[in-house]
Amino acid sequence: MMEGWQYGLLLNLENKLPTRALHDLVTLPGQKPVISYGPPGYSASLAAPGFLGRYLVSKLARMGTQVVVPYRDEDEKRHLKPMGDLGQIVSMEWDIRNEGQIAECLRHSDIVYNLVGRDYETKNFKFADVHVTGAERIAKRLVHVSHLNASANGEERVRSVFPNVTVVRPATMFGYEDKLLNNMATWPIWWKLNFGETKIRPVHVIDVAQALANLMSTPQLTRTVSLPGPSTLTYEYLLELVASVTYRAPSRAPVVPKPIALAVARAAQMAWWPLINPDEVERRFIDDANVPGDWNVVGVCPDEVENHAITYLRRYRLAKDYPRPVLFPARPT
Template identity: 40%
Template sequence: MLKNFARKLPSFANKRNFTTDQFKVLDLEKSHFPLVATVFGATGFTGRYIVQALARTGVQVVVPYRGEDWTFRDLKVLGDIGQIIPVRYDIRNEESIERAISHSNIVINLAGRNYDTRNFSLQDINVDAAERIARISQNVDRYIYVSALNASEDASSEFARTKALGEKVSRKHNPKATIVRPSIIFGDEDRFINKWSKVSQNWPFIPRFNSEHKIQPLHCSDFAKGILSTIENPQAVAKTCEFAGDETFTWDQFLDMIIEGTAQYDRLNLPVSTEFMKMVAGPMEQFSRDPNFIVDEIDYHNQDLVVVPKKDVLTLKDFGVKATPIQEKLIRLSRMYRPSKFFNAIANPQNK
């Protein structure tokens, strides 16, 4: 997919001076990788799909990571020998960021949080780190910043506000940056289908809030295709892209699908207010490392998360990407949460 784009750029070996201490696996003068991409946030949920998609097109991928070495092990097998290059970094250390992008033609910033942790706040990751990476990456050929749908400085959600500020600082330091705003992303190990399936399995009731608000869930593989399209197509330079699924659902319709997928037909459907859910989410966020519900996320979801056609805003359709229907994936993703008697059954409440 990226072959035509690769021909337009200087060769990988000629473009930058390489140090053998950073890239020991390859003879860089004879490297067969025409492009190099650094993917911040590669060890996260969507990052692995981006790395795999890039590797399949012959791009060498630099994977900045923090923490233990096992965090990148699953990424190493996504490419050829020497194609996936892990580099330890600290998001607050500019020298380590420079080292991670020093040989790259492409930089993709997927790093982000939707709630504060003990080590990083939303401001730290979504704004300060975004500014740092964009400033250091201002001379690369393609810079892509992944934001969020409905990001706005006036939003009630701090997540949406900080993502909007991240867009602002990215464009400030790199006017040719491509901003990508994805909708809710689902897939293996997501915090969408899996989260609600766990709730249906473990809770005696299904909390129904924001029921009439609309969503357009996007599969992780389609998100990766969209990111690759923004790299390949010159029309995406300095543009904003909004990626979402083709189908629109209300939250009530989605939760009905979750009940079908998990076959948890005996759960009580309990309508609750967003304020009540915030009261429930507060202690979870404080005392759990992996909370089911987050106060700010409830605020963020208290709106329609759909792509509305706008002038100069590109969508997946502009790149010829057809989104995967959620029904094709939901049963496989939610089956593990079923009672044993329904595990192999076709979900149908009349046959319970």
């Protein structure tokens, strides 16, 4: 999903010339020498500091691609440097409102991944400034990452500028740094809105990153690609799943009525880092769109959330519960 926009979560990629270097040769003791995987050129990657971006970069690092990362905060892109070979990760300071800086970031690119987004507004940037106006300024061979439930306004503005754009719509993603399983383990009360009956189709962030990386080697798609998870689940089931993995009793907090939740969220907007915002409260009452997935188009088979829950939630167990087995709850019929 779109996040980290103010740090320039825009992946700008340029294929290298068909040459090899000495460091492409890998020799391991007792094994035959091998040449590094990927198209000819330096093995390189670049990830923006957001959730999806870093996983996409880990995929692109093996594909011989030079990546330019626009950023606003110097500290938020440093961890990306070791993901590629020397000179392959290029950081460029930018402002999404400055068309000159955008043009400079994109001018050598063969493909652009627009992952720019945030799930709450700030005093400097409203949703429309980022998801509509900002997206409208970015054009090339463009892959615009939206969301399964997103309004089409931003996508239509992008298409008006660049008709050949590929719009990718993943569902809510889970992973190590996610805002789904981690928040359920720490703030379960906000996921009980709507009595936990809201239906979502969670998808693994690594599957989405692989799908985006696969677009590098496919013909340009002038269409919308939907990437929902393989199963439709309720928040209630996911809360039970989190409790079963962490061995923590499910939250007994009462369900907060929507008007009260909205009032708390509006008050939280005054904080520098709000725990929840009004838009999130509204999303807790919206089922994920019931549309068919296009995973066959990108050559990926999405995985179930249960297969990865222990990996991302074991850290929330007490020491005495750490080695205990996982007993998943029964899925609702």
